[in-house]
Amino acid sequence: MPESIPANSVGLVTPQSARFSEPLQLESGRTLSEYTLAYECYGALNAARSNAVLVCHALSGDHHVAGYRSMDDRKPGWWETMVGPGKPIDTDRFFVVCSNFIGSCKGSTGPASINPATGQPYGLDFPIVTVRDWVQTQARLADLLGIERWAAVVGGSLGGMQVMQWAIDFPERLAHAVVIAAAPKLSAQNIAFNEVARQAIMTDPDFHGGQYYAHDTKPRRGLALARMIGHITYLSEDAMRQKFGRDLRNGEHLAFGFDVEFEVESYLRYQGRSFVERFDANSYLYITKALDYFDPAAPYEGNLAAALAPARAHFLVVSFTSDWRFSPARSREIVTALYANNLPVSYAEIEAHQGHDAFLMPIAQYVDVLGGYMDRVGRECGA
């Protein structure tokens, strides 16, 4: 709980929710007849409706980007460091929107929601959703909010993939695209890590084919393992060394047993356990699948420049030196494809030891780069 809300926070915020009853045609070929999007907004939309910024969240994120939902909140939103009054995404200037994507478990329709056809939770009957589907739902939310064109669409990791998809699918509806710590598609190694995570969940005897809701249980072990695997890939080897090294949990003495011996083991077990309390295992399956499927260049025989040909936005692409999940080389693939289309691109490779997680952290050079770019976005849109 914050004793008082810091002055540079958006403060107390209220999540909102919108119901869409026009059927959504999904990339898989299936249709979602109706769905809910949970979202949050900060700042004020100006009269010209020109100062709106869409933030796209990543795998385990949600629409609670900044501020506190109550005075009992232990922590603010996941991007508090970047979004707020006077911050890089300045809520004194911008109207900031973030919606939770469908398939998730944070308020938008997903596998834990009730399937109107059966009256039971969807489970694995929920359709596979993709980054393209998410962008469609975000466009409908923009319509609802009366936003014809975003001053910028911004996102890190899986969020950055949504930004790319926005630039391809709705080129006229965004002025700037900010793609952070992303990749144009998953590598075989990325897919491999996702697959082990999914197998951990789906082979857990408490998974019950995804209908664990009816069994008053959930695949706790599997989801915890999935999260532990994920965490290893979010941190650089160097960050792990700095954070834990080979430090022992209980001082100097080796225990020679199978209980927690090293600090890093304790950290991972804690991360696994706590994730189970706040995330739905089926959602983890669906979101990792959306990651696997993202590959806008696939219809163009792998030619990313061809895939990005419709784009009209100005781009900022940001990567982090120690990110081995989506390395700077992956960001440079995006930059090269944008250059090939003669699109205006700024590229920043931030020196950071934190690995993929760096995109969530207030690293000075990163704050400066994003702040400087968003200042320009603000000046252009009259914010």
Place this chain on the structure above:
Amino acid sequence: MPESIPANSVGLVTPQSARFSEPLQLESGRTLSEYTLAYECYGALNAARSNAVLVCHALSGDHHVAGYRSMDDRKPGWWETMVGPGKPIDTDRFFVVCSNFIGSCKGSTGPASINPATGQPYGLDFPIVTVRDWVQTQARLADLLGIERWAAVVGGSLGGMQVMQWAIDFPERLAHAVVIAAAPKLSAQNIAFNEVARQAIMTDPDFHGGQYYAHDTKPRRGLALARMIGHITYLSEDAMRQKFGRDLRNGEHLAFGFDVEFEVESYLRYQGRSFVERFDANSYLYITKALDYFDPAAPYEGNLAAALAPARAHFLVVSFTSDWRFSPARSREIVTALYANNLPVSYAEIEAHQGHDAFLMPIAQYVDVLGGYMDRVGRECGA
């Protein structure tokens, strides 16, 4: 099954076994009252007993290094490419020995063996064993075989760690130490991967606290997951891209479901499934723990040069450019510590895209380096 045994193979081999009844004082403080070592030998010990080479195996390896155990064998031993007549470790010149380490499940005493105190399998009552313990058992085997001094002790990965320990604990008993694709200790990231693998096994409901033998089951799901995680770390990202890329299992069309979609998923699931048939889950726990604990510099406040001060051997250290499990930087730490002791060291960093698994492969430069070095070993020992 080989239609005929290739001429450059050691041919049909017979595993051997030795029972040791003198109690073994373990690094953990516990004692193993008696134990069996399974081993294989190839070539002939010369009259001077000067041409013996010890090969140390890695995590999932065993003492079956080369040749075929029967004409029905589908594959030869795990290092067939390097050990045999006219090969780098030339069985026409050397008497080659490899023993399966205790804690394993391939014939030496381990957690699946009967605990003489209870008449039941040890399970987790088996004591924690370490690299130092293994080297003690190998020294006793050397005594039994009448080998006072090895012409060389050779090993890759966890095998390379045993080689380092040999050089420290028995400096007068080896002339040459060949340390391949190893590290002076695990990093936090290495330990983290091992921990997730162990958690996968130990949280499997079929684990039964390690006494699954009595329940006519085994933690199949957990051990398969552990192996899948391991496999990702054995291959480089580049090797995975070359081997699988984003190829789909079933042609061009995306299935939009949770069955195998990409080739890399199919590969991993197969690797997991097949490993369960040939490896004991408890052994996987014990061996990953031995890896975690290996840190000869720990008693010297992390000073590896001080730890290696007793060493007298000549060293060959080999690393592979794309190995991210034990990267070349880790091998260079070993080289630097050896230099600090004025020990003769050759170091080869082999250009290879295969990742950690490269140490098992017949890469031309690697074959040449090892062959050239072993030729010198042979000339020095009169082989």
